[in-house]
Amino acid sequence: MNGFEITQEGIKIADTEKARASLDHLVYEAVFTEDQELKNRRLTLVKEVAKALGAIPASIFGLYKEMAREFLGFTVPAINIRGLTYDFARTVFRVAISRNVGAVIFEIARSEMGYTKQRPLEYASVVTAAAAREGYKGPVFIQGDHFQFNRKAFLAAPEKEKQNIIKLINEALEAEFYQIDIDASTLVILEKDSLREQQHYNSLLTAEMTDYIREHEPEGVTVTIGGEIGEIGGENSTPEELRAFMEEYLAHLKRKPGISKISVQTGTAHGGVVLPDGSVAKVAVDFDTLKTLSEIARKEFGLAGAVQHGASTLPDEMFHLFPEVGCCEIHLATGFQNLIYDHPALPEDFRQKIYSFLKENFKNEWKEGMTEAQFIYKVRKKGFGPFKKEWWDLAPEIKEEIMASLAEKFNFLFEKLKVVDTEKIVNEKVQPKLIKKLL
Numbered sequence: 001m002n003g004f005e006i007t008q009e010g011i012k013i014a015d016t017e018k019a020r021a022s023l024d025h026l027v028y029e030a031v032f033t034e035d036q037e038l039k040n041r042r043l044t045l046v047k048e049v050a051k052a053l054g055a056i057p058a059s060i061f062g063l064y065k066e067m068a069r070e071f072l073g074f075t076v077p078a079i080n081i082r083g084l085t086y087d088f089a090r091t092v093f094r095v096a097i098s099r100n101v102g103a104v105i106f107e108i109a110r111s112e113m114g115y116t117k118q119r120p121l122e123y124a125s126v127v128t129a130a131a132a133r134e135g136y137k138g139p140v141f142i143q144g145d146h147f148q149f150n151r152k153a154f155l156a157a158p159e160k161e162k163q164n165i166i167k168l169i170n171e172a173l174e175a176e177f178y179q180i181d182i183d184a185s186t187l188v189i190l191e192k193d194s195l196r197e198q199q200h201y202n203s204l205l206t207a208e209m210t211d212y213i214r215e216h217e218p219e220g221v222t223v224t225i226g227g228e229i230g231e232i233g234g235e236n237s238t239p240e241e242l243r244a245f246m247e248e249y250l251a252h253l254k255r256k257p258g259i260s261k262i263s264v265q266t267g268t269a270h271g272g273v274v275l276p277d278g279s280v281a282k283v284a285v286d287f288d289t290l291k292t293l294s295e296i297a298r299k300e301f302g303l304a305g306a307v308q309h310g311a312s313t314l315p316d317e318m319f320h321l322f323p324e325v326g327c328c329e330i331h332l333a334t335g336f337q338n339l340i341y342d343h344p345a346l347p348e349d350f351r352q353k354i355y356s357f358l359k360e361n362f363k364n365e366w367k368e369g370m371t372e373a374q375f376i377y378k379v380r381k382k383g384f385g386p387f388k389k390e391w392w393d394l395a396p397e398i399k400e401e402i403m404a405s406l407a408e409k410f411n412f413l414f415e416k417l418k419v420v421d422t423e424k425i426v427n428e429k430v431q432p433k434l435i436k437k438l439l
Contacts, residue, residue: 002026004049011045011052019053023129027086031122032389043125047176055131057124057176058139061222062429063103064260064304067328071298071305072425074418075322078105078143080333082116083340083384083391084399085123089130091403095410097136102426103419105179107143107331110168117385120144120175138423139430143179143224144172145331149205151186162205166212173216173223181226181263181307182209188229195244199229203248206259214255222257226307226329230265236286237264239296246301261328262297263307266290276371285311285318291325304328312336319416330417334381339409341380345401350390354383 003018004011013019023046030042051057066072081088089106096104106127113119118126124142131140147165154161165182172180187201206227217223229245230237242262250258266286285308294305305328311319312335322330341351358379359366366375384391414420 004052006045011048013052016053019049020133020135023049023133027126027129028392030125031086031392040121043121046129047121047125050125050128050132053132054137055128055140056138057128057142057178058430059178059221059224060103060105060139060141060426060430061178061224061257061260063426064224064328066425066429067304068260068298068302071294071326071328073323074103074422075308075327076103076105076329076419077413077417078107078145078329078331079336080107080109080112080145080331081123081127082112082333082337082381083388084394084402085118085126086130086392087399087403088336088406089127090134091406092410093131093134093136095407095414097134099411099414099420100423101414101419101421102138102423104414105141105143105329107145107179107181109146110144110148111146112381115382115385117388120172120177124175124177138427141179142175142177143181144168144177145181146183147172147180147209148183149186154187154201162208165205165209169209169213170216173213173218178217178221179224179226180213181228182206182259183228183263184209185228185230185263195240196248199241199245199248202227202229203245204252207249207252207254210253210258211255214257224261225259226261226263227259228263228307230263236266236289237293238289239292242293242296243300250301259303261304261307262293263309264290264293266293266308276374285314285321287321287325290322290327294326294328298326307331310334313338316412316416319413322416323418332413336406336409337381339405340402343402343405345398347394347398350394354380354387357386358383 002022003015004013004022026042026046026049030039030046033039033042060076079092092104095101108118108123127142128140147168149161149165169180182205184202184205187205188198189201190198192198210225213223213225227245227249229241242264266289290306290308297303297305305326307329308322308327309331311330312332340346355376358376362379362382365379
């Protein structure tokens with residue numbers, strides 16, 4: 001017996017502990033079902049069981065609306081999970097429950113969906129199941145990160161690329177992603193004379209996608225939408241760029257509310273800057289710029305603040321500064337990937353098997369002058385998808401050691417970002433009537 005029944009009204013939980021325990025098998029079976037139609041049905045069942053147990057996909061919009069009025073003193077971590085997703089997410093929720101953390105987002109980018117082989121329905125189902133398995137009850141924030149316009153594709157066929165993003169938005173909404181970050185910063189044209197002209201396509205496409213989301217979001221849910229002004233890894237963003245983007249964006253926007261946050265560039269790069277020996281160089285984050293842009297975003301445009309990308313590889317001593325400067329959200333990905341790949345518990349033969357595969361299949365990305373260590377560091381994120389089942393099938397004792405290290409990292413980050421004891425305010429501000437009804 002699975003501890004639940006499928007009725008005409010939906011999933012009915014007969015035995016909570018048995019229903020939670022059954023998720024281990026249900027998730028694994030769903031993720032590794034080859035027939036896509038059957039897989040989708042199984043993933044949907046997993047998500048519905050998780051929801052019946054109290055893990056509810058939700059929008060963080062209400063909290064960010066409050067943060068726009070007055071900064072609440074904490075920075076929300078948005079965590080990209082590329083591999084070992086079920087175990088990884090369970091670990092996050094386990095630590096979150098122990099520290100009363102309500103403000104945490106689980107996200108996956110457009111590019112990550114491809115190389116990790118995790119479409120929105122799978123990601124949402126696995127994350128909500130992980131929450132329910134740990135006994136978490138409340139809102140689960142799932143985010144589409146970097147729904148990014150490909151510049152080359154857009155310039156060649158604008159409408160086609162726009163439809164690609166719309167198709168992805170539809171897929172995400174269907175999977176109950178209620179946070180979506182639109183990234184049209186790739187379409188900024190620096191050759192234009194004025195900042196508003198430079199930001200025109202970025203603003204226009206972000207506004208059009210906002211309008212589309214507002215037209216198609218489910219009744220009772222206000223999807224939290226983000227925009228972006230600076231290509232991460234490029235020149236630092238300026239107050240003038242932020243104002244130019246927002247003025248253009250608001251001029252094009254037809255349906256309100258608009259975006260709740262704005263991603264900016266302050267000196268970081270996705271994955272960090274890799275040295276020849278494969279280590280990550282120390283980066284100087286411009287916290288003064290981050291503070292200034294967050295203040296402008298809140299005071300002038302009613303946003304929750306600025307968002308920091310590419311932060312997981314930063315030195316530990318920097319993280320306490322993000323809430324101090326009013327940063328509303330911080331995106332964390334590669335640092336966790338590094339911890340997993342470099343963990344002493346990971347079998348060396350498995351690690352080298354992946355590296356050999358990468359050297360054979362991605363050698364076109366091995367640029368002249370790049371050391372082997374730099375190449376491996378750059379492409380090893382692409383080792384999660386092709387070896388997904390082998391990652392999941394690692395011996396329990398190996399995964400336990402890796403997850404223990406991740407738990408230690410989450411404890412540290414939750415403290416430094418000051419999201420400990422945020423459960424109460426999250427439940428008060430995030431769709432309280434809907435959550436109360438569902439729970």
